[in-house]
Amino acid sequence: MQPQTITTASAQVLSAPRAPVSPSADQFSIIASCSGAIATEFSYGKDEEIYGEGEPSEYVYQVIRGAVRTYKLLNDGRRQIGAFHLPGDVFGLDPGSAHRLTAEAISDTTVRLVKRRSLETAAGSDVRVAHNLWTMTAADLRHAEDHMLLLGRKTAIEKVATFLLEMDRRLAKTGMMALPMCRRDIGDYLGLTLETVSRALSQLNDQGVLVFSSARQIVLRNRQRLADMDA
């Protein structure tokens, strides 16, 4: 099966419910099956919007392939990315009728989705579904709490160290990390400019804490040193 040709203008329905899945996938599968709704696959091109802040939240999503950023904007375009969503992650579960952040594909991305409405219905009769919905929102809250500490109180180098450890944990399968996002995305996630991110990474490279094979292919050489500087 060769990769889909994706147009940036529109997403396309796919078949094949099975997928390369990861830890929290369980929950999604559980709630999806309990909800009785068929989980559909859908693909988005690089930088394509999946949903916008303020739009009615019709679906809940799980990343199958690719990566997603969710963010908020200020009037003048300043952007804060709240989270990166990698394969296996669930996103778009905003209780309340509207999405509170915008979601965009970072690279060509395939997601599985179920109707939010059917989840709510299932939660009304099945306490396991209700419990899973709560647990997933709670996981998002935990991440947000940790990230507030980072944004409000960590220095640039500490922020980048924390970011690298997070990504290492979440996507390093082989010791090699293949970052899907650009420096600007990292900056907007960490509350920094892209230049400051680049300088911090260069500094860590100079110190031998990490090695680049390319700008986005990074090998961590000393996780302990990173953990120390992440405060």
Added chain:
Amino acid sequence: MQPQTITTASAQVLSAPRAPVSPSADQFSIIASCSGAIATEFSYGKDEEIYGEGEPSEYVYQVIRGAVRTYKLLNDGRRQIGAFHLPGDVFGLDPGSAHRLTAEAISDTTVRLVKRRSLETAAGSDVRVAHNLWTMTAADLRHAEDHMLLLGRKTAIEKVATFLLEMDRRLAKTGMMALPMCRRDIGDYLGLTLETVSRALSQLNDQGVLVFSSARQIVLRNRQRLADMDA
């Protein structure tokens, strides 16, 4: 009924389940009554710890009188306050077995509490309780998402403007705002130093946007100007 004498060393059990309650109180009352547990009152002295980060989460709390800060610390003492909890607010509802932030009374504070265990049990059989727990966690998440935008991307003056509007909304009954927290707390909430907070407030005072009756008694004179600068 005169105010309790409170020792900082220890909290004291009170009686009287009724209380001066506010909007989200409904939810707490509902889950509390459904859980079958009696909501007990308890008081804490100024700066007394209610629970610590990492401690097993035994209770869920609702502020009756006073105010509470919940925060995280870095190794070296840098602090990020995640939220202020005012009368009517529920806090301490950390799904998972342990609290992820520390909670302290800002001033002498009375809370109502119910055993977390009994809520979980109730949620297992009553979907309304389960739904309320989810909704409350979701409200915390929404606040955290907004606050990440503030911490990562707003300037000092924008942060203070946002803070004033939030507090105005939450505790201004008479047009007068009586802030329960000191400048350092505000700084640790906004990711600023206390000096920067003080300077921003002085600047807003000079501009006629607000007036002090005392350092913590503030009247907003021009909410529109604040809303404009809050970006």
Added chain:
DNA sequence: CGCCGGATTGATCAGTTTCAAGGCATGTGG
């Protein structure tokens, strides 16, 4: 009255941003 914690204000410092230039890879068209 004088102490004390909290708040304000001033002066200087430092970290991060901003502005700017150049490099390196990738892809496209001649």
Added chain:
DNA sequence: CCACATGCCTTGAAACTGATCAATCCGGCG
């Protein structure tokens, strides 16, 4: 196959915002 355009990243220098250090100030209270 090469030339060039493009996007992304790195690096340098200057500017600026907010932090730090330090000196009062103010109000409440013993």
